[in-house]
Amino acid sequence: MQEIKEYVHRLFKHTRHQQETINQIIEMLVEKVEDLKETGLSERDAIHKTIVEFGDLEDYYIPTMEREKRRYKRKKSIQHYRNDLLFASFSTCIIIGILAIVNIFYFRDYGYWFIIPSLGLLFWPLSLLYKLLNKKGD
Amino acid sequence: MAISSDIIRGHLESVILKLIIEKDRYGYEIASVIQKRTHHQFAIKEATLYAMVQRFEKKGLITSYIGTKSHGRERRYYTISPLGYDYFERKLLEWKQLKEIMSLLLETTDARN
The missing domain is CATH 1.10.287 (Helix Hairpins)
Structure with a gap:
């Protein structure tokens, strides 16, 4: 699950989110990977699917970033x-x-x-x- | 036809709270239930879902605990708080009013008014 951790850390590199928030996101994504594996996907495919489907930070994190910048x-x-x-x-x-x-x-x-x-x-x-x-x- | 996320965005809070009221759920379970119930017509982006869940937790609308699912794996489950329940009730009322207004505006065929 190192790939998920690296992905999330990279995603939040320029934000000032607390480590706890980032850890929770990692935890949730790992849960998704586990669920996808249960459906028969290989770990590699599950991780790939999870990353692709995560979306970007635009929806809810960008307003937070803007607020922090201001x-x-x-x-x-x-x-x-x-x-x-x-x-x-x-x-x-x-x-x-x-x-x-x-x-x-x-x-x-x-x-x-x-x-x-x-x-x-x-x-x-x-x-x-x-x-x-x-x-x-x- | 997949629905635009802009239309549903304002009501996602209510949807997520409703699913947590039904039973304690973990993050991905919520996304997966939304997709299943809408017959894959709508899929919530995880970034959106997780941001909302964290915001609910900060506001005290939900609380979380570590529980176990199948194969004994640990997962973070979310449970509704009394505050969250009240908030949901208010949002539900808002939704009912909105539904009524929109149906009056879009479905009325009476051209006299």
Whole structure:
């Protein structure tokens, strides 16, 4: 029955089905081979018939694969937004820090003007946070 | 004439559950009974059947156990659960309604309405 095992493993190579599911399919196909042998077919013919009649994965497994692909893509894009947010937050902190230092040490006479560009800069991570929350909510 | 699988697909769930309600059956037995009862006019693809059976099991509509058939070989048998029975009853009702609607639409010869 090695042929059946190899066939099923090859068929499910690109899917993310659990081993248990694959084993169960193998078990069912082996049952069919045994039944066909009882009708008088040789093991070789029974295996061949079983493989030919199994059909393809289109009917029910492809939708599952598509779902898995979409889920994976979504996970990746959430991770991407997270990284963007992290980068934007760090960069904003550094830029605000530099502005504050320049303001306090070199242009103190003009008041705390660094607050104005800092407020504008905060919209960068905030917009990314908004995007991330929206993506998570989808 | 072999029937198109697209037409029957929506009702395969009910067919499989009905066969398991009749008696506990193993995977290939279900496919083989379907073929015999329809006088080889319809054959379910095993990929479809096994996917459905696994889905039923995940949903708790059926449960499985390892039993023995002839020659003492082990096989995985499926048995209906109360949840599966209720689900089948609902599907049967749906089917009866559909049958009535389709016969009204396709077989009525009264052209006045």
